[in-house]
Amino acid sequence: MARTIIEPFRIKSVERIRMTSRDERERLIRAADFNVFRLHADDVMIDLLTDSGTGAMSASQWAGIMRGDESYAGSPSFYRLETAVRDILGFTTVIPTHQGRAAERILFSVMCKTGDVVPNNTHFDTTRANIEFVGATALDLPCNEGRDLESRFPFKGNMDVEALEAAFRRYGRDRIPLVMITVTNNSGGGQPVSLENLRRVAAICREHECPLYIDACRFAENAYLIKCHEPGYADVPVREIVRQMFELADGCTMSAKKDGLVNIGGFLTTRDPELARREKDLLILTEGFPTYGGLAGRDLEAIAIGLDEVVEEDYLQYRIASTRYLGEHLTSAGVPILQPPGGHAIYIDAKRFAPQIPPLELPGVALTVSLYVIGGIRAVEIGTAMFGRTDPESGVETPAPNELVRLAIPRRTYTQSHIDYVVEVLREVYLRREEMRGLRFVEQAPFLRHFTAKYALLGEPSSS
Numbered sequence: 091m092a093r094t095i096i097e098p099f100r101i102k103s104v105e106r107i108r109m110t111s112r113d114e115r116e117r118l119i120r121a122a123d124f125n126v127f128r129l130h131a132d133d134v135m136i137d138l139l140t141d142s143g144t145g146a147m148s149a150s151q152w153a154g155i156m157r158g159d160e161s162y163a164g165s166p167s168f169y170r171l172e173t174a175v176r177d178i179l180g181f182t183t184v185i186p187t188h189q190g191r192a193a194e195r196i197l198f199s200v201m202c203k204t205g206d207v208v209p210n211n212t213h214f215d216t217t218r219a220n221i222e223f224v225g226a227t228a229l230d231l232p233c234n235e236g237r238d239l240e241s242r243f244p245f246k247g248n249m250d251v252e253a254l255e256a257a258f259r260r261y262g263r264d265r266i267p268l269v270m271i272t273v274t275n276n277s278g279g280g281q282p283v284s285l286e287n288l289r290r291v292a293a294i295c296r297e298h299e300c301p302l303y304i305d306a307c308r309f310a311e312n313a314y315l316i317k318c319h320e321p322g323y324a325d326v327p328v329r330e331i332v333r334q335m336f337e338l339a340d341g342c343t344m345s346a347k348k349d350g351l352v353n354i355g356g357f358l359t360t361r362d363p364e365l366a367r368r369e370k371d372l373l374i375l376t377e378g379f380p381t382y383g384g385l386a387g388r389d390l391e392a393i394a395i396g397l398d399e400v401v402e403e404d405y406l407q408y409r410i411a412s413t414r415y416l417g418e419h420l421t422s423a424g425v426p427i428l429q430p431p432g433g434h435a436i437y438i439d440a441k442r443f444a445p446q447i448p449p450l451e452l453p454g455v456a457l458t459v460s461l462y463v464i465g466g467i468r469a470v471e472i473g474t475a476m477f478g479r480t481d482p483e484s485g486v487e488t489p490a491p492n493e494l495v496r497l498a499i500p501r502r503t504y505t506q507s508h509i510d511y512v513v514e515v516l517r518e519v520y521l522r523r524e525e526m527r528g529l530r531f532v533e534q535a536p537f538l539r540h541f542t543a544k545y546a547l548l549g550e551p552s553s554s
């Protein structure tokens with residue numbers, strides 16, 4: 091039996107990639123002030139900026155787009171989504187939203203008040219921002235292995251359960267309106283959470299009569315990693331693992347742009363009818379009527395089909411194998427990455443990649459610039475440009491704890507030769523890493539500065 095894991099699909103419709111030369115890219119990155127967010131996507135050959143909303147839909151989803159029913163109220167497409175969510179995740183109430191953050195905003199507006207604390211393994215940035223927006227505190231409780239970039243522990247996404255118990259002792263149930271757990275842990279390197287950990291977290295929540303919500307964006311990737319690595323689950327079907335994960339939760343928030351296999355959409359679920367009523371009232375205010383929630387009927391149809399396709403084991407085997415393939419080939423080329431390879435992305439450790447560039451000279455940004463110039467590849471810095479802090483009084487800059495560069499892999503979009511090309515480009519950049527130069531900020535916004543910042547190479551005047 092052949093052992094090669096092939097893409098479990100063939101291609102019916104293609105998008106051209108415009109090839110660019112190195113000279114052209116040097117000009118383009120300068121014109122973009124060395125910030126890859128400022129590039130035109132047409133000028134990028136392999137776009138690994140994010141796996142969010144960048145996947146390819148199936149022929150069956152495109153057929154669903156035609157079938158989508160655009161009735162304002164009671165669309166059959168909504169009922170198909172409701173059925174899919176009930177069959178796969180086990181929730182009977184689904185509140186559609188235009189994307190994940192809209193579900194978060196509604197959830198926290200209804201459940202949190204000023205002074206509250208919401209624990210999570212690691213909050214995603216929009217989750218944190220929506221909690222802080224209602225005056226509550228977002229508390230990250232990753233397990234110890236999760237803080238160590240090199241540990242090969244297979245469930246580095248786990249929550250530190252002792253820290254969760256300590257949080258209940260410290261703040262009391264009155265100040266903790268809900269506990270969240272993010273599967274896989276995106277901000278923690280796309281690392282999965284084990285079912286054992288989910289069960290322990292759920293037991294602590296039950297003991298305190300506190301609701302547990304799952305940030306479900308990559309639930310299927312998490313379930314497949316449980317099947318691969320958690321003792322006792324190798325022969326359990328992914329659908330059953332998913333059922334066991336969600337049966338522990340009181341609700342979830344979902345960005346369908348990830349494991350919904352669509353380009354836009356999200357939803358919120360709950361088991362509490364009174365909460366659902368209040369959430370739907372808010373939904374009507376800003377998103378839309380509860381049977382469409384800011385989406386077109388065709389989007390609801392595509393999500394319903396996507397949820398069914400994402401738990402197919404052939405798909406998941408390919409998905410996890412393609413991320414691991416990139417991670418293993420980079421590791422054998424000597425490129426330092428966050429271990430082990432996560433579900434949706436590989437994170438390069440820019441601190442070890444280019445140790446000659448100190449954190450305040452933005453080694454992660456420097457690496458994104460090299461990847462673009464040498465290979466037309468777009469990646470994203472997750473380091474001091476994104477998470478560093480400038481003291482408003484003194485202007486003193488504190489670097490982020492890690493300098494990572496994320497290569498996120500869009501779903502069903504690139505083939506193995508694209509990934510081989512990425513490995514080859516990285517090998518080249520790594521061989522010439524001593525030529526990489528630090529950068530400085532020329533312009534930055536007061537928050538979420540990495541999206542719009544302008545940079546200049548050290549020792550050069552700014553280009554604009």
Ligand SMILES: *Cc1c(COP(=O)(O)O)cnc(C)c1O
Nearest residue numbers: 189190191214216276307345347
């Ligand atoms: C993407 C993401 C979100 C937010 O979803 P959007 O659809 O981008 O609004 C929330 N949590 C996690 C873990 C995510 O990856």
